[in-house]
Amino acid sequence: GxxxxxxxxxxxxxxxxxxxxxxxxxRDEDEVIEYTTDPELxxxxxxxxxxxxxDGGYGDNIPSTVIDLTTDQPEVVREGKGSIEIM
Incomplete structure (x- = not known):
């Protein structure tokens, strides 16, 4: 991918x-946050x-959009950050 x-x-x-x-x-083991985004940590x-x-500053915790393009028809595996409008 x-x-x-x-x-x-x-x-x-x-x-x-x-x-x-x-x-x-x-990926973070913390139960409160899913991903670590603090550059110092x-x-x-x-x-x-x-x-x-x-260090580019703090990131966000919104998962990315994942699109499977392994077949003729694109399939949204996970809708997150990122537009799927082009599909």
């Missing part, structure tokens, strides 16, 4: 590299496991 983020930092990195990057959301927890953490 591919992810097309609405984030200027991610798009600038991809443009500069000239190819896509691999990334993931950071991410740095604290993952600093020894990643090459770099870029």
């Amino acid at each position: 591919i992810r097309v983020p609405d984030n200027n930092i991610c798009r600038a990195i991809v443009k500069e590299l000239g190819n896509p990057i691999v990334s993931t959301s950071i 991410i740095q604290e927890k993952w600093d020894n496991l990643v090459d770099i953490v870029i």
